[in-house]
Amino acid sequence: MDRVFSFSVLNKDPSCNARLGRLHTAHGSVDTPVFMPVGTQATVKSLDPEDLQKMNCRIILGNTYHLYLRPGTEVISRFGGLHGFMGWDGAILTDSGGFQVFSLAKIREISEEGVLFHSHIDGSRHMMTPEKAIEIQEILGSDIAMSFDECTPYPVDREYARLSMERTLRWAIRGKKRHGKVDQALFGIVQGSVFADLRMECLERLVEIGFDGYALGSLSVGEPKEMMLEVLEKTLPQFPEDAPRYLMGVGTPEDIVEGVRLGVDMFDCVLPTRNARNGTLFTSFGRINIKNSAYVVDGSPVDPECDCYTCRKFSRAYLRHLYVSRELLAYRLNTIHNVHYYLSLMEKIREAITKGNFMEWRKEFYAKRWEQNEAELHFRG
Amino acid sequence: MDRVFSFSVLNKDPSCNARLGRLHTAHGSVDTPVFMPVGTQATVKSLDPEDLQKMNCRIILGNTYHLYLRPGTEVISRFGGLHGFMGWDGAILTDSGGFQVFSLAKIREISEEGVLFHSHIDGSRHMMTPEKAIEIQEILGSDIAMSFDECTPYPVDREYARLSMERTLRWAIRGKKRHGKVDQALFGIVQGSVFADLRMECLERLVEIGFDGYALGSLSVGEPKEMMLEVLEKTLPQFPEDAPRYLMGVGTPEDIVEGVRLGVDMFDCVLPTRNARNGTLFTSFGRINIKNSAYVVDGSPVDPECDCYTCRKFSRAYLRHLYVSRELLAYRLNTIHNVHYYLSLMEKIREAITKGNFMEWRKEFYAKRWEQNEAELHFRG
Numbered sequence: 001m002d003r004v005f006s007f008s009v010l011n012k013d014p015s016c017n018a019r020l021g022r023l024h025t026a027h028g029s030v031d032t033p034v035f036m037p038v039g040t041q042a043t044v045k046s047l048d049p050e051d052l053q054k055m056n057c058r059i060i061l062g063n064t065y066h067l068y069l070r071p072g073t074e075v076i077s078r079f080g081g082l083h084g085f086m087g088w089d090g091a092i093l094t095d096s097g098g099f100q101v102f103s104l105a106k107i108r109e110i111s112e113e114g115v116l117f118h119s120h121i122d123g124s125r126h127m128m129t130p131e132k133a134i135e136i137q138e139i140l141g142s143d144i145a146m147s148f149d150e151c152t153p154y155p156v157d158r159e160y161a162r163l164s165m166e167r168t169l170r171w172a173i174r175g176k177k178r179h180g181k182v183d184q185a186l187f188g189i190v191q192g193s194v195f196a197d198l199r200m201e202c203l204e205r206l207v208e209i210g211f212d213g214y215a216l217g218s219l220s221v222g223e224p225k226e227m228m229l230e231v232l233e234k235t236l237p238q239f240p241e242d243a244p245r246y247l248m249g250v251g252t253p254e255d256i257v258e259g260v261r262l263g264v265d266m267f268d269c270v271l272p273t274r275n276a277r278n279g280t281l282f283t284s285f286g287r288i289n290i291k292n293s294a295y296v297v298d299g300s301p302v303d304p305e306c307d308c309y310t311c312r313k314f315s316r317a318y319l320r321h322l323y324v325s326r327e328l329l330a331y332r333l334n335t336i337h338n339v340h341y342y343l344s345l346m347e348k349i350r351e352a353i354t355k356g357n358f359m360e361w362r363k364e365f366y367a368k369r370w371e372q373n374e375a376e377l378h379f380r381g
Numbered sequence: 382m383d384r385v386f387s388f389s390v391l392n393k394d395p396s397c398n399a400r401l402g403r404l405h406t407a408h409g410s411v412d413t414p415v416f417m418p419v420g421t422q423a424t425v426k427s428l429d430p431e432d433l434q435k436m437n438c439r440i441i442l443g444n445t446y447h448l449y450l451r452p453g454t455e456v457i458s459r460f461g462g463l464h465g466f467m468g469w470d471g472a473i474l475t476d477s478g479g480f481q482v483f484s485l486a487k488i489r490e491i492s493e494e495g496v497l498f499h500s501h502i503d504g505s506r507h508m509m510t511p512e513k514a515i516e517i518q519e520i521l522g523s524d525i526a527m528s529f530d531e532c533t534p535y536p537v538d539r540e541y542a543r544l545s546m547e548r549t550l551r552w553a554i555r556g557k558k559r560h561g562k563v564d565q566a567l568f569g570i571v572q573g574s575v576f577a578d579l580r581m582e583c584l585e586r587l588v589e590i591g592f593d594g595y596a597l598g599s600l601s602v603g604e605p606k607e608m609m610l611e612v613l614e615k616t617l618p619q620f621p622e623d624a625p626r627y628l629m630g631v632g633t634p635e636d637i638v639e640g641v642r643l644g645v646d647m648f649d650c651v652l653p654t655r656n657a658r659n660g661t662l663f664t665s666f667g668r669i670n671i672k673n674s675a676y677v678v679d680g681s682p683v684d685p686e687c688d689c690y691t692c693r694k695f696s697r698a699y700l701r702h703l704y705v706s707r708e709l710l711a712y713r714l715n716t717i718h719n720v721h722y723y724l725s726l727m728e729k730i731r732e733a734i735t736k737g738n739f740m741e742w743r744k745e746f747y748a749k750r751w752e753q754n755e756a757e758l759h760f761r762g
Contacts (some may be wrong), residue, residue: 041702041703041706041708042699042702042703042711043703043708045708045709045710046709046710046713048694048713048714049694050694070702070705070706071677071698071701071702074678075677075678075698075702077696078678078680078698079680079699085696085698085699085702086699087694087695087699096493149672152686161473173571187416234724296452296456297456297459299454299459299460311430313430313431313468314468315460315466317452317456317459317460317465318423318460318467318468320452321421321422321423321451321452321456321466324451325422325451327422327424327426328426328427328571328709328712328713329424329428329429331711332427332429332713333429371553
């Protein structure tokens with residue numbers, strides 16, 4: 001059986017490194033640049049698969065760490081994997097659990113073998129290794145699996161960044177060796193913190209091992225935005241042309257626009273879903289907080305330019321009422337809006353690249369926010 | 382302009398007092414016996430109007446007390462009423478706030494004028510009177526408004542029950558006098574606690590005043606089930622034939638089956654929605670709790686006989702996982718199932734009455750639960 005996964009670059013913007021591509025997976029094709037909504041525990045929080053389909057969502061992210069702890073692979077394997085368990089037939093990328101083991105688990109011991117950690121749910125002891133991360137992801141049956149990596153903290157000195165990067169490389173080799181699922185792609189993760197030369201060395205050595213795609217890990221973990229941009233600027237041109245490039249855990253709409261400009265194909269972030277639950281909604285003119293008393297009798301939709309279900313059907317006043325009344329419906333309607341915002345942002349980005357005018361589109365994107373003076377303007381172009 | 386509201390009895394079961402009817406309202410017609418899902422704060426908790434439409438829900442209940450306190454009539458009036466505010470174009474019945482003032486509000490003083498209470502949200506002081514309850518409901522624009530009543534507590538002595546019933550009657554007269562909205566029906570509420578003669582006297586005097594429908598209040602408030610049934614058995618035959626009969630705040634599926642048998646046309650209860658949020662799901666063979674570890678790897682739907690969205694798409698194992706993981710989606714999927722269960726129960730009841738074999742259907746209804754030994758069997762026939 002041939003490997004099912006493939007990636008093709010369809011178009012490149014003439015004025016920057018933005019590129020249009022297509023992922024082919026065992027669960028359909030996915031146009032890139034793409035944003036993957038985060039479905040940590042076998043659901044994109046508050047949404048069901050039909051909600052996602054209606055937004056033309058084609059790929060979501062699942063969390064190996066969470067799903068391993070609950071409900072566990074024994075349960076999910078009975079359903080033939082995560083797709084069957086949660087009723088989602090689009091594509092799924094699973095992260096390796098690396099990030100969660102380092103950010104969520106209670107106590108840990110990092111060794112060459114792997115990471116010993118205590119479950120954040122019940123304190124039970126578990127060992128995660130590069131091999132185990134692959135085994136779990138094979139059972140989850142995701143379309144794209146990630147190598148188990150050490151999520152390098154920030155700030156970090158150069159010496160530890162190298163140690164951590166070297167360990168991530170050794171783990172990548174072990175994971176690749178164990179991986180055998182032909183309808184599942186395996187991506188390697190580039191570490192090296194904010195040190196561009198370490199990142200480039202890591203990438204080079206990962207490419208030697210050979211992966212279906214290459215990800216940048218441990219960015220947007222506290223370092224100044226400029227440092228993240230510098231790493232992207234220096235390393236992305238070194239990435240293989242014919243493999244997808246995934247910037248993990250990033251980010252704001254502005255982060256995504258800049259990532260695309262520099263050549264990133266794939267993104268994921270909890271921002272749209274988490275913000276929705278905090279009442280922060282993304283709009284074409286920046287963020288608003290729906291709790292704001294300015295919206296008490298406001299009959300207009302969250303974003304007049306948005307055609308999501310929430311904006312077509314409900315007013316700011318109603319959404320505000322639901323939110324301040326802590327009604328469950330608030331979380332779903334807000335999440336629909338925010339996820340739709342991100343997916344539609346990606347659609348506009350792909351359209352701009354198709355037309356070859358991404359930089360022009362980007363200028364307008366910032367101009368609109370600038371006018372409204374409500375946006376975060378980290379990357380004003 | 383003629384009054385928009387009307388009610389017609391379409392069929393009567395030959396072997397009991399069950400009857401098939403139809404309410405005609407400004408927002409469509411509603412077949413009875415009907416169950417009205419409770420939408421306390423301008424949403425049936427966790428559901429949106431489309432979810433309800435998909436279940437063929439034609440009427441919901443809104444709470445005057447809650448909506449008056451939040452978001453307030455000033456906000457809702459800007460949207461032309463509750464229908465416009467929440468985006469629901471089916472029928473709405475609003476209760477008068479009587480029950481909530483007596484059960485939720487913090488401190489109160491009952492006088493002939495009305496009830497002085499403190500908001501359960503912010504402690505602010507408010508006076509609710511029979512006139513004000515009508516004014517608010519006219520602004521809410523519900524299709525059916527309820528008279529403001531004193532919700533008689535249980536247990537209560539006969540003397541207080543009479544005092545309370547007399548006050549409710551005087552309040553009913555004041556409310557009726559104030560009511561002027563021609564496309565809104567006004568129902569009177571029969572009080573008198575568990576004393577059937579007081580109930581009958583109250584009913585008689587309400588009928589003299591003249592209302593579009595008659596409700597039984599303060600039942601299922603702690604009295605033994607047998608007492609509730611006795612009140613229903615004695616009083617329902619005295620209700621006007623040509624007006625709808627509404628048993629407020631009741632109840633379990635068994636309560637509803639018995640209410641229908643005795644001649645009730647309308648029901649409402651928080652049970653399906655509240656239970657959903659506690660993980661208790663109604664099925665054709667009784668209640669189950671989805672948290673139960675028996676469902677960890679159970680691939681079957683909640684109820685194999687149910688065709689709701691949740692049962693068509695998701696397994697018990699997945700619903701259990703969502704519930705124990707406290708995922709927001711759990712509440713929505715559980716609520717869809719439970720509300721669908723109640724609405725489909727009413728559909729089966731109407732079908733049985735249409736065929737004139739309600740008592741036979743009822744026997745099967747209990748037999749099934751009896752066999753499974755999981756149901757509450759208060760009313761085993």
